[in-house]
Amino acid sequence: MGRVTSNLVKDIGMNMWMIMSTTCPSLRFSVSSEMINEAKTECRKKLKSFPSGCLEYNGLLARKYMKEKHWVYAILMATMESLPLLYQKCTREEILQSILAKTYLGTSSKLLDNLNDEIHTVNEALDSLENYLAALTTGVYEKKEESLVEMAESSACEMASWILECLDYDVPAFNLYKNDCTTLVQGQISSLEHKSSEWPSLDDYCRTIAEKSIGDVWIDVDLCHFDEMDEDLYLLKKGNEYIFKSSLVYDDVQDILEDIQTTSVNSAVILALERGIITEEDLERGEPQNIVRVLNQSGVLDDIIYLADAFFLKGVFTFLEMETECVDKKGLLQSFRLVRLFNLRKLFMMKRDLRTFRKVLESFSDFQSLQMQIPEEMGSLVC
Numbered sequence: 001m002g003r004v005t006s007n008l009v010k011d012i013g014m015n016m017w018m019i020m021s022t023t024c025p026s027l028r029f030s031v032s033s034e035m036i037n038e039a040k041t042e043c044r045k046k047l048k049s050f051p052s053g054c055l056e057y058n059g060l061l062a063r064k065y066m067k068e069k070h071w072v073y074a075i076l077m078a079t080m081e082s083l084p085l086l087y088q089k090c091t092r093e094e095i096l097q098s099i100l101a102k103t104y105l106g107t108s109s110k111l112l113d114n115l116n117d118e119i120h121t122v123n124e125a126l127d128s129l130e131n132y133l134a135a136l137t138t139g140v141y142e143k144k145e146e147s148l149v150e151m152a153e154s155s156a157c158e159m160a161s162w163i164l165e166c167l168d169y170d171v172p173a174f175n176l177y178k179n180d181c182t183t184l185v186q187g188q189i190s191s192l193e194h195k196s197s198e199w200p201s202l203d204d205y206c207r208t209i210a211e212k213s214i215g216d217v218w219i220d221v222d223l224c225h226f227d228e229m230d231e232d233l234y235l236l237k238k239g240n241e242y243i244f245k246s247s248l249v250y251d252d253v254q255d256i257l258e259d260i261q262t263t264s265v266n267s268a269v270i271l272a273l274e275r276g277i278i279t280e281e282d283l284e285r286g287e288p289q290n291i292v293r294v295l296n297q298s299g300v301l302d303d304i305i306y307l308a309d310a311f312f313l314k315g316v317f318t319f320l321e322m323e324t325e326c327v328d329k330k331g332l333l334q335s336f337r338l339v340r341l342f343n344l345r346k347l348f349m350m351k352r353d354l355r356t357f358r359k360v361l362e363s364f365s366d367f368q369s370l371q372m373q374i375p376e377e378m379g380s381l382v383c
Contacts, residue, residue, distance in 0.1 A: 084331030215244020242315030
């Protein structure tokens with residue numbers, strides 16, 4: 001029954017989104033579906049071509065280091081943002097290259113994140129991130145192949161190196177790309193370093209550790225198609241940054257049990273510690289399922305969803321300040337709605353309650369009622 005309910009919510013949500021998107025010039029179904037299918041074909045072909053020293057694609061799946069849905073979802077999200085942004089300016093092939101580059105970014109980041117959270121020691125994870133940064137920014141990395149885990153790390157770095165094959169180096173946004181790659185990796189390093197030090201404050205998390213979102217690098221890939229960066233494109237970049245930070249926080253609720261088990265940084269855990277609802281000793285000795293129950297019953301998880309919504313709305317309202325007509329603004333807004341819909345659908349699959357279902361449907365609202373629900377304590381953390 002649970003699977004039927006989840007599929008129903010997914011189908012209703014996606015159908016509503018597709019109906020609303022047909023009015024957007026860049027998101028006509030025939031165009032977007034064909035682009036998605038072409039990107040899937042190209043990406044699968046590339047994933048089957050890892051060089052010697054990397055763990056091959058089927059091996060990554062077999063050992064559960066990654067899932068096929070990771071790159072399939074990345075293609076969907078990439079297509080629905082690249083089309084509205086680039087359809088007036090770029091050729092079909094150029095748009096396809098942006099979609100593929102963003103897919104390689106999302107998939108490689110997820111693979112390395114899985115290895116660092118579940119297998120690597122802190123020092124091994126820190127080393128892997130430095131190697132990953134080199135792959136992202138130079139296309140060159142240290143290939144490690146003494147174990148299957150090291151070969152999987154090399155696979156992540158290999159995917160990251162593919163991104164540069166899709167980018168124009170002679171535009172202002174390429175410098176943004178390199179700088180944002182450094183910020184991305186530094187944010188991931190910050191989230192790891194708490195394992196050997198004290199927990200950060202929720203304010204620190206929102207200002208610094210949330211920089212581990214791939215959002216800035218993601219949008220930079222598209223911006224590399226523009227010869228100049230004007231005020232409107234910077235507004236788009238800033239709005240997109242908040243949208244992706246919201247995804248990071250939504251994921252904290254979905255991943256709460258796993259993050260407690262792996263002592264990974266998580267905004268819900270931080271908030272519970274700050275409120276005195278749990279202690280660090282509880283995290284060290286307590287049963288993870290019991291801790292999750294306490295966080296749910298105390299309202300901590302609900303407040304973190306509000307925090308995610310605050311980030312999301314900040315992104316939407318920043319984006320709406322754009323005045324340019326060179327992009328499909330309505331289509332971009334629909335792509336942002338899809339991000340929230342996707343995140344809330346995952347939360348509904350976890351919680352399976354009417355309240356979360358209503359939150360899913362709020363993805364199709366004008367967002368005013370959603371804004372009014374956010375407690376000041378959570379909203380004030382977003383600046």
